[in-house]
Amino acid sequence: SKKANPAAVMSSPPHLILTQDELKKIAAYKAVEFVESGMVLGLGTGTTAKHAIDRIGELLRQGKLANIIGIPTSTQTHEQASSLGIPLSDLDTHPVLDLAIDGADEVDPDMNLVKGRGGSLLREKMIEGCCKKFVVIVDESKLVAYVGGSGLAMPVEIVPFCWKFTAQKLQSLFEESGCVAKLRVSAENGEPYVTDNGNFIIDLYFKKDIGDLRAAGDAMLRLAGVVEHGMFIDMATTLIVAGEFGVTVRNK
Numbered sequence: 001s002k003k004a005n006p007a008a009v010m011s012s013p014p015h016l017i018l019t020q021d022e023l024k025k026i027a028a029y030k031a032v033e034f035v036e037s038g039m040v041l042g043l044g045t046g047t048t049a050k051h052a053i054d055r056i057g058e059l060l061r062q063g064k065l066a067n068i069i070g071i072p073t074s075t076q077t078h079e080q081a082s083s084l085g086i087p088l089s090d091l092d093t094h095p096v097l098d099l100a101i102d103g104a105d106e107v108d109p110d111m112n113l114v115k116g117r118g119g120s121l122l123r124e125k126m127i128e129g130c131c132k133k134f135v136v137i138v139d140e141s142k143l144v145a146y147v148g149g150s151g152l153a154m155p156v157e158i159v160p161f162c163w164k165f166t167a168q169k170l171q172s173l174f175e176e177s178g179c180v181a182k183l184r185v186s187a188e189n190g191e192p193y194v195t196d197n198g199n200f201i202i203d204l205y206f207k208k209d210i211g212d213l214r215a216a217g218d219a220m221l222r223l224a225g226v227v228e229h230g231m232f233i234d235m236a237t238t239l240i241v242a243g244e245f246g247v248t249v250r251n252k
């Protein structure tokens with residue numbers, strides 16, 4: 001049998017295997033290249049967006065960026081950004097944003113997203129819907145063939161009042177897709193997870209494609225207890241994906 005030549009093995013470049021968090025950081029840093037001084041910026045929520053916010057804070061400290069105003073999409077992001085000295089505002093004062101940067105839980109081939117596994121989908125949708133440019137940053141594990149295709153949760157924010165009733169209605173809506181609706185509970189105390197807006201989250205799990213996304217979204221919003229769903233349809237303008245073979249930037 002053929003033995004490996006140790007000299008050849010030693011001289012070949014080491015194969016770098018990056019962790020998921022390192023890939024997230026690469027995507028985030030790439031997105032921050034779109035940020036210019038004077039911009040009003042939507043600041044996303046989650047482990048990927050966190051890297052982008054850290055980077056913006058660093059560039060401000062180094063004087064490479066100036067006069068940035070951040071609009072945070074959660075209390076968690078508000079805390080991070082203010083601890084980094086990023087000046088903050090809100091949609092009441094700045095209803096039009098130049099750019100938003102945020103992660104996603106799923107991205108389909110048309111750049112439709114599932115968001116909200118971090119629980120901030122309502123504020124994210126309000127803020128990212130007001131941006132001239134919305135840059136989505138993901139590692140390649142977030143790419144799916146269709147929305148719901150990861151088999152993981154599609155979050156829906158609902159009012160706490162009679163949540164079981166609303167969860168049941170949501171599940172029935174997608175019966176044909178084998179939908180299972182579950183109340184999100186906090187890992188810390190097993191109590192219902194409460195959003196920044198005082199609401200609950202129902203996580204929907206699908207066995208099959210739900211088909212027309214707009215029709216599905218509209219049907220959910222017609223249920224009186226539903227506040228917002230986690231599908232971000234046709235909102236992303238730029239997608240940055242970091243993977244084993246590099247980083248790609250795609251514009252819509």
Ligand code: 5RP
Pocket residue numbers: 044045046047048049102103104105114115116117118119120121124
């Ligand atoms: C929070 C979100 C996040 O963007 C999404 O959950 C991705 O999170 P992460 O970057 O931690 O993978 O929608 O509501």
